[in-house]
Amino acid sequence: MNKFIYILFGVLVLSSCSEYQKALKSxxxxxxxxVFLKQVEKKKYSKATRLFEQYAASYRGKAQSENAFFNYAHALYMNKQYISAAYQFESFASSYPKSPKAEEAAFLGAECYSKTSPMYSLDQVDTEKGLNKIQAFINKYPNSTLLPKANEVVKQLTEKLELKAYEIAKQYNTIGEFTRDYNAAVKALDNFMFNYPGSKYKEDALFYKYDSMYKLAVNSVPAKKEERLNTTKVYYQNLVKFKADTKYLEKANKMLEKVDKELKQYTN
Structure with a gap:
């Protein structure tokens, strides 16, 4: 019985391959x-795209081509060929604006760009492009049933840009150990908090801003030291006002003790 099943399976596989090879030559x-649609149905996306690309140029514009072109774009998407898929989805939405699938194609085309977004530590040009594309979709289809998915993509991309911006700002504090330019760190962290006022990294940004000013103050020339020490105390207050039980509290308090000790020479 098992032998019969294996033989039958083998015949079916050979038949399927034979049909595909015949289609390639036809x-x-x-x-x-x-055959292309059969390959899509079987999730043989590489085979499907290879076959369709043989005749796509001559098939475009024909009344019966709408479904095939959408499936071609979707096959590229499922095969993780996101740049090609984005182009094909956008082309579909433009070529078939009245299609029931035009809205879905517009969304998937925009989403494809978000799929090319790299990890946050790399250049974020593609992330910004993806964000612009998905925002354009939201603007065009404000009542779309795909809006929750679109908003989730926006959230993911925005958070990635936010993390990138925070890490860049924080880096100024890190390299201050070598450059001694803590003013640049304070300014970078200020800019970050201005651009992302509700950021989940605000506590961290407030601490590193305080830390940067602290290091600037304690290493200052006498003429600027008192003013900078007092500014450091202000930044400490900003941190604990934002979060009284901040995870940086112990370290921040030890720094404040040194600031107060340094300031005593001016009060005396």
């Missing part, structure tokens, strides 16, 4: 399309 567009 000049019959309708036959190619039928």
């Amino acid at each position: 000049d019959d567009v309708e036959y190619k399309t039928t």
Whole structure:
């Protein structure tokens, strides 16, 4: 019985392969399309795209081509060929604006750009492009049923840009150990908090701003030291006002003790 099943399976596989090979060699567009759609249904996306690309140029614009072109774009998407898929989805939405699938194509095309977004530590040009594309979709289809997905993509991309911006600002504090330019760190962290006022990294940014001013103050020339020490105390207050039980409290308090000790020479 098992042997019979294996033989039957083998025959079916050979038949399927034979049909696909026949379609590759055929000049019959309708036959190619039928086999192409079968490959999509079987999730054989590489085979499907290879076959469709043989005749796509001559097939575009025909009344019966709408479904095939959407499936082609979707096959590219499922095969993680996001740049090509984005182009095809956008082309579909433009070529078939009245199609029931035009809105979905517009969303998937925009989402494809978000799929090319790299990890936050790398250049974020593609992330910004993806964000612009998905925002354009939201503006065009404000009542779309795909809006929750679109908003989730916006959230993910925005958070990535936010983390990138925070890490860049924090880096100024890190390299201050070598450059002694803590003013640049304070300014960078200020800019970050201005651009992302509700950021989940605000506590961290407030601490590193305090830390930067502290290091600037304690290493200052006498003429500027008192003013900078007092500014450091202000930054400490900003931190604990934002979060009284901040995770940096112990370290921040030890720094404040030194600031107060340094200031005593001016009060005396």
